[in-house]
Amino acid sequence: xxxxxxxxxxxxxxxxxxxxxxxxxxxxxxxxxxxxxxxxxxxxxxxxxxxxxxxxxxxxxxxxxxxxxxxxxxxxxxxxxxxxxxxxxxxxxxxxxxxxxxxxxxxxxxxxxxxxxxxxxxxxxxxxxxxxxxxxxxxxxxxxxxxxxxxxxxxxxxxxxxxxxxxxxxxxxxxxxxxxxxxxxxxxxxxxxxxxxxxxxxxxxxxxxxxxxxxxxxxxxxxxxxxxxxxxxxxxxxxxxxxxxxxxxxxxxxxxxxxxxxxxxxxxxxxxxxxxxxxxxxxxxxxxxxxxxxxxxxxxxxxxxxxxxxxxxxxxxxxxxxxx
Amino acid sequence: xxxxxxxxxxxxxxxxxxxxxxxxxxxxxxxxxxxxxxxxxxxxxxxxxxxxxxxxxxxxxxxxxxxxxxxxxxxxxxxxxxxxxxxxxxxxxxxxxxxxxxxxxxxxxxxxxxxxxxxxxxxxxxxxxxxxxxxxxxxxxxxxxxxxxxxxxxxxxxxxxxxxxxxxxxxxxxxxxxxxxxxxxxxxxxxxxxxxxxxxxxxxxxxxxxxxxxxxxxxxxxxxxxxxxxxxxxxxxxxxxxxxxxxxxxxxxxxxxxxxxxxxxxxxxxxxxxxxxxxxxxx
Numbered sequence: 001x002x003x004x005x006x007x008x009x010x011x012x013x014x015x016x017x018x019x020x021x022x023x024x025x026x027x028x029x030x031x032x033x034x035x036x037x038x039x040x041x042x043x044x045x046x047x048x049x050x051x052x053x054x055x056x057x058x059x060x061x062x063x064x065x066x067x068x069x070x071x072x073x074x075x076x077x078x079x080x081x082x083x084x085x086x087x088x089x090x091x092x093x094x095x096x097x098x099x100x101x102x103x104x105x106x107x108x109x110x111x112x113x114x115x116x117x118x119x120x121x122x123x124x125x126x127x128x129x130x131x132x133x134x135x136x137x138x139x140x141x142x143x144x145x146x147x148x149x150x151x152x153x154x155x156x157x158x159x160x161x162x163x164x165x166x167x168x169x170x171x172x173x174x175x176x177x178x179x180x181x182x183x184x185x186x187x188x189x190x191x192x193x194x195x196x197x198x199x200x201x202x203x204x205x206x207x208x209x210x211x212x213x214x215x216x217x218x219x220x221x222x223x224x225x226x227x228x229x230x231x232x233x234x235x236x237x238x239x240x241x242x243x244x245x246x247x248x249x250x251x252x253x254x255x256x257x258x259x260x261x262x263x264x265x266x267x268x269x270x271x272x273x274x275x276x277x278x279x280x281x282x283x284x285x286x287x288x289x290x291x292x293x294x295x296x297x298x299x300x301x302x303x304x305x306x307x308x309x310x311x312x313x314x315x316x317x318x319x320x321x322x323x324x
Numbered sequence: 325x326x327x328x329x330x331x332x333x334x335x336x337x338x339x340x341x342x343x344x345x346x347x348x349x350x351x352x353x354x355x356x357x358x359x360x361x362x363x364x365x366x367x368x369x370x371x372x373x374x375x376x377x378x379x380x381x382x383x384x385x386x387x388x389x390x391x392x393x394x395x396x397x398x399x400x401x402x403x404x405x406x407x408x409x410x411x412x413x414x415x416x417x418x419x420x421x422x423x424x425x426x427x428x429x430x431x432x433x434x435x436x437x438x439x440x441x442x443x444x445x446x447x448x449x450x451x452x453x454x455x456x457x458x459x460x461x462x463x464x465x466x467x468x469x470x471x472x473x474x475x476x477x478x479x480x481x482x483x484x485x486x487x488x489x490x491x492x493x494x495x496x497x498x499x500x501x502x503x504x505x506x507x508x509x510x511x512x513x514x515x516x517x518x519x520x521x522x523x524x525x526x527x528x529x530x531x532x533x534x535x536x537x538x539x540x541x542x543x544x545x546x547x548x549x550x551x552x553x554x555x556x557x558x559x560x561x562x563x564x565x566x567x568x569x570x571x572x573x574x575x576x577x578x579x580x581x582x583x584x585x586x587x588x589x590x591x592x593x594x595x596x597x598x599x600x601x602x603x604x605x606x607x
Contacts, residue, residue: 052502072505085503089521098517099507150507 002064003028003154003186004049009058011044011210018044020211021058026154026188031180033189035197036207037233042190043082045207046156049188050079063153073102077154078147082162084139086131092118092142093127099150117149120179137168144179154186161196173199194234198222206230222250224320231322238292246322251295253318256281256310258302263311267292272304279304283312347581354574362568372575381559381576388556389583391470392538395477399534400527402478403485407526408519410486411493422490425483437476437547444472444548468550476544481537485530492526493519528595532588539584556580 004026011019019041026032034042047053049060051072060068067075078099087095096117100110118124121141131139140160147155160176161169177200180187191197197204198218206213206221206229214221214230225231231239231248239248257263270291271282281294281304292312304310357369375381410421428436443449444466451463466472496519504514542557549555556576563573 050506052505072502073508073510079503079506081499081503083499085497085499087500087503087518098504098509102508102513146507 001028002026003030003062004188005059005061005064006045006049007059007061009045009048009055009060011041011048011053012056018210019048019055022212023058024205024212024215026186028186029184031177031187031189031200031202033191033197033201033204034207035191035194035204035234036213037192039209040207041210042192042207043158046079046158046188046190049154050077050156051075076152077156078150078152079156079158080143080147080160082158082160084131084143086139086142086146088131090130091127092123092129092131092134092145095131095142096127096146096149099146103150113149113151117145120148120182121145136164137172140164140172144176148179148183148185152185154188155180155183157187157189159191160189162191169196176200198234204234206233208233225322228322231320236293236295239290240319247319248322249314249318249320251280251293252278252297253314254292254294255313256283256294256296256304257313258310261311263313265292265312267310267312269304269306269308269310272306281310283310285312350574350577353570354578356571358569358571362570364570369571372569372571372573373579375572376575376579384554384559385556385579385583387470387554388539388580391474391477391555392535394474395481395538396531396535398474398478399481399485400531403482403530404489404523404527406482407486407489407493411490418494422487425486429483433480434543434547437480437544440472440476440479440548441467444475467548468553470549470553473545473549473553473555476548477538477541480541480544481534484533484537488529488533489523489526492523496522524595528592531591535587536584539580 002025004024006022006024008021008023009019010017010021022045034045036042044053048055051067051070051074055068058068059066062075062077072079087098090098093114096114097110100113105113114127115124118127121144123138123141123145126134126138126142131142134142140163143160157176161172164172173196176187180200189197189200198221201218203215203217204221205215208229213233214226216224221230221234225234225237225248228239228246231237236251237248238251238254239246265285265288267283267285269281270284271280273280273282277298278295279298279300281296282291283294284291294312353364354372355368355370357365357367357371359365376385406425410418410425413421441448445451446463446465446467448467450466451460454460455463500518500522501514504518505511509517539555540557542555542561545553545555545558560573560576560580563569563576
């Protein structure tokens with residue numbers, strides 16, 4: 001069953017197209033990510049689904065029902081805001097209870113829902129605290145608990161981890177994924193962090209300047225990018241141009257060879273980066289204005305030197321032809 | 325900790341010189357006597373306080389309390405919608421709204437208050453218009469009534485209420501309203517549960533400013549209330565300057581300051597939520 005259907009939605013703002021016509025269906029229980037750089041329209045799309053923005057054209061269906069014209073408080077979905085937007089004058093418990101109170105739920109039921117939500121987000125010990133007494137990560141959890149307590153059909157998340165430091169992000173990413181699997185709720189997630197998108201999503205929508213570049217599973221997007229933008233935005237990539245068009249080869253698919261052995265390209269090592277599980281060579285190609293990056297795994301123990309001349313090889317099957 | 329205390333020193337010094345010491349002098353004088361010439365004689369006496377319990381003064385004391393509280397309440401009822409409207413207007417309109425609110429302050433306070441005399445007196449603008457319209461036969465006595473004093477107070481102190489409420493509303497994170505709406509709140513519910521509690525600090529500041537200013541204001545009472553309306557502040561003024569009975573004037577001041585402090589404390593207690601107390605507990 002389709003949980004969300006976007007039918008040709010567009011957003012114009014002061015004569016400018018913020019979101020180009022977009023049609024997209026999101027399945028029940030799916031974790032879908034809108035990925036793109038800032039200003040690509042991903043947050044606008046999310047806000048249109050939530051009801052804070054009206055599409056200039058097109059329709060939005062939630063579980064088969066037309067919601068295009070409905071106000072946010074009439075849509076059975078919840079949004080986790082980028083800066084959490086916790087109510088500062090309410091305790092954690094009252095924040096979580098707010099949506100339940102608005103639904104006029106009985107006190108007994110409220111208590112149950114709150115207990116459930118705080119248990120899932122590991123906030124049980126903190127229910128009497130106020131937002132200003134919590135760390136960033138804890139505030140983030142409250143924002144999620146406040147949303148999931150309503151048991152919405154869809155949970156929208158607008159860069160929910162954007163304000164946190166790296167280590168905390170990593171922890172919360174796996175928590176989020178786990179939560180989504182447990183709840184089985186459809187998640188629509190907005191981020192500019194491609195690694196985060198790859199890790200969490202069932203499907204990714206890559207957006208650039210209000211246009212969809214590619215929709216696909218993380219594997220499809222990594223292995224078979226369709227556009228130059230998709231090829232270079234997600235993961236590192238080497239782009240080669242030939243008279244027939246462009247093709248890309250991922251750094252881990254390139255192989256360096258010593259001496260004047262047979263090779264597709266030749267060049268000089270500019271830099272050697274040691275990263276633990278991999279090391280990377282940056283190679284300036286002969287007669288071409290470009291460098292390529294080669295990723296070698298930890299089993300390669302050959303001593304690569306800066307300034308060394310090497311050949312660069314790859315298998316033809318690892319070439320990915322892309323449109324412009 | 326020690327360093328932060330040290331940094332408070334200039335403020336404390338300022339407060340001691342300009343607030344605490346004068347207050348102490350007033351308190352001391354309130355327990356003294358005066359001689360026949362009106363000089364303060366420094367021997368202990370409760371004469372000033374005894375005089376207060378005269379029914380005449382108790383009545384004025386009560387009138388003052390009622391008028392001050394009423395002024396505060398009316399100012400709040402008028403100012404909140406005004407401040408809300410300004411705070412939610414486009415940025416350019418906000419600037420103009422604030423200028424319009426503060427413009428009366430550019431004109432001398434006495435002139436502004438005398439203008440009300442011209443409007444309200446028996447041959448004044450309001451009565452003339454009403455008679456021309458045929459709504460009334462004889463002019464209504466508006467000037468020199470308690471109503472006129474109330475009007476003058478409210479008129480003068482509305483900006484004191486509008487500005488703090490505006491600041492509180494303007495500083496509120498508007499995304500909280502999006503969050504409330506997302507969680508199912510109607511616009512009214514979002515106002516009731518989010519905006520109103522978030523603007524409480526502004527209401528508290530405004531209420532205290534208006535209340536304290538009203539209790540100390542004797543010029544408005546003089547001009548618009550005539551001889552019939554009297555407030556404690558008028559009595560205090562006349563005891564110091566006219567009757568030269570400083571001990572009694574001081575006793576009245578002390579009593580009224582204490583009353584005001586108690587009222588403000590009760591008000592704060594009533595307005596303070598658990599959240600505020602939690603915040604203070606942390607600090």
